[in-house]
Amino acid sequence: MHVSFVGAGPGDPELITVKGQRLLGEADVIIYAGSLVNPALLSLAKQGASIYNSASMTLDQVIEVMEKATERGQKTVRLHTGDPSIYGAIQEQMDALDKKNISYEVIPGVSSFLATAAALQREYTLPDVSQTVIITRLEGRTPVPEKEKLALLASHNATMCIFLSVHMIDSVMKELIDGGYHQDTPVAIVQKASWPDQKIFRGTVSTIGKIITDAKIDRTAMIVVGRCLDSQYALSRLYAPEFGHMYRDAK
Template identity: 80%
Template sequence: MNVYFIGAGPGDPELITVKGQRLLREADVVIYAGSLVNPALLAFAKQGAAIYNSASMTLDEVIEVMEKAAKSNQTVARVHTGDPSIYGAIKEQMDKLDKLNITYEVIPGVSSFLATAAALKLEYTLPEVSQTVIITRLEGRTPVPEKEKLASLASHNASMCIFLSVHMLDNVTNELINGGYPADTPIAVVQKASWPEQKIIRGTLSDIAAKTKEQSIDRTAMIVVSRCLDSDYALSRLYAPEFGHMYRDAK
């Protein structure tokens, strides 16, 4: 295998997977998403490894580095933040590698929406509150399909994790309210979940934008809107004494 796309996790260097860390240690070439990946992870790279920050590179420049390494029989660790399958822009890289007959593997990672839940001590799927989690973003320079506009998704009143949108939080809350969430729906903004400088702002759809502006948070933050943030809920049937299953008889 020549190239490994590695999910580096949300920021805490200990939240990279064991496999991801091992491959990072073994790589001859490391290309990391410098605008988001914690640079502390580079401490895992072996001495002498060539290290590239893709924040200042174009797609073709990234592929050129991979192709050169592959021709020299070197191993490349392409390090993405969180899990690379979510807003990771890896499909375009993999397609180019396919055309060049360069082999690759994807190593999953801990997404920031999961680290955000941990920071909030939140369960996204509380019984009788929400059993669905929507991962999305507000339309910006990257368009969003018409049926996936926030206002349309809001009609479900499901738990929603909104990436890459905190700098447009006023628009986010307007869309959510227009789509059907009540103005008193609880919402949280978590900046840099799992990093030492992690910040948590809690509020409702009606006041979260002002609270977030007061803290000067306008990037690297997850928005979570859900009744699971402060709601009564039914207990899980999994552990109910009267609920039997293949591992335990009903009592």
């Protein structure tokens, strides 16, 4: 494998996987998403590695760097924020490499929606509250399929993690209300989860818009909506003494 797509994790350099860290340290060429990836991760690069910030590059330029590195027999790491399979735009890169017969691998990473749960110290899938997590975004420059409009997804009243939408917070909340979330449904917004300057904001569907606008939060923030943030819940049956399974007899 000459090209490795590596999930950098949500920001904390210690949240990259062991494999991702090793590949980053072995890479001759590193192309990182400079607008999102914590630059502290570049300290893991070996001396002499060529480093490119893809924030100022086009897709063709990124592929050209990979192709030339492969021709030289060099290892390339394409470093994406979080997990590269979620809003990472890696499919178009992989398809371009396929056309050039360049082999690659994908190394998963810790997504920001998971780092957000850790920052909030909440479980998304509470018994009797929600057993479903919807990962989505509000329509912007990238269109959303008609059946995935936010209001339609909101009709499930499940736990919802909304990417790339905090700059449209009022529109997000309107869609959620139109879809069926009650105005007192709790909302938490975490900016730069796991970074040293992480910020947490809490409110409800009806109040969070003003809170975020007043705080001037308009990027790199995850929106979490759902009763998992403040509800009473049932204990897991997995650890109930009367619940038996292959590893433990019921009492």
